[in-house]
């Protein structure tokens with residue numbers, strides 16, 4: 001039965017039977033593969049193909065349109081960094097907005113911050129939320145925090161209706177710029193993020209790989225420099241199951257009280273009140289926070305020249 005399941009998915013490699021191969025025009029000429037133990041879920045939502053499988057070495061895996069979104073083994077490296085880079089850089093974050101992030105992992109991380117009073121999330125695809133609750137309880141646990149308010153809809157439309165200056169921090173945990181997330185990489189979207197932030201507020205957005213997407217990153221940086229008048233920075237982390245093994249973030253602030261992202265002033269308590277239910281941080285610490293802004297020379301040249 002398992003073998004049948006495995007051959008039924010269009011994302012199972014015909015070259016490596018029983019393996020998931022991540023093929024996309026966003027990384028032509030390469031395809032990272034994971035051995036599939038069992039396909040656990042396949043569905044088609046209004047927006048994308050949703051699939052969950054048990055891999056043999058990374059635990060359960062969630063993919064959207066054949067692109068890996070998270071695995072149980074390495075999701076900490078992404079969720080902790082995209083969340084704590086912005087939130088540990090400002091004193092007492094109170095209101096936080098998450099765009100995308102339907103799996104709930106960013107919510108889990110935001111909720112470690114005791115100063116936070118309100119956590120809004122706008123995810124476009126209800127199927128991602130339901131699937132995460134069913135198959136990734138340690139990620140979807142983020143939804144159990146009473147400060148979380150879920151909005152199912154398009155993040156672009158949601159932001160247009162947010163009153164100016166509402167949030168201390170916006171975290172954009174999006175998929176890649178093909179499909180429903182395309183607009184989340186465009187200038188008008190960044191403008192509405194800036195509008196939604198208070199003075200000296202911070203944003204952290206998923207910003208692709210320095211090995212694969214320098215052309216996309218260049219455009220994002222150029223846009224952000226025009227829009228975010230506080231500071232504009234690129235940080236990165238390692239996520240073994242993302243294409244090229246690394247992923248970056250645009251970490252910016254609006255005009256107002258200066259934010260020195262490279263020196264976190266709001267270190268997260270090791271004994272935060274949620275360690276009991278969510279477990280301790282696995283990846284993030286203050287040293288890796290500062291280090292994540294150090295760039296290889298080839299990327300530094302491009303990013304600083306924009």
Ligand code: SAM
Nearest residue numbers: 069070100101102124125154155174175180181
């Ligand atoms: N948190 C994950 C991880 O650990 O790597 C990764 C990505 S998360 C699943 C990306 C989410 O962004 C998807 O659930 C997708 O449906 C959502 N998304 C894409 N476009 C969107 C949009 N325009 N508005 C809101 N959510 C969107």
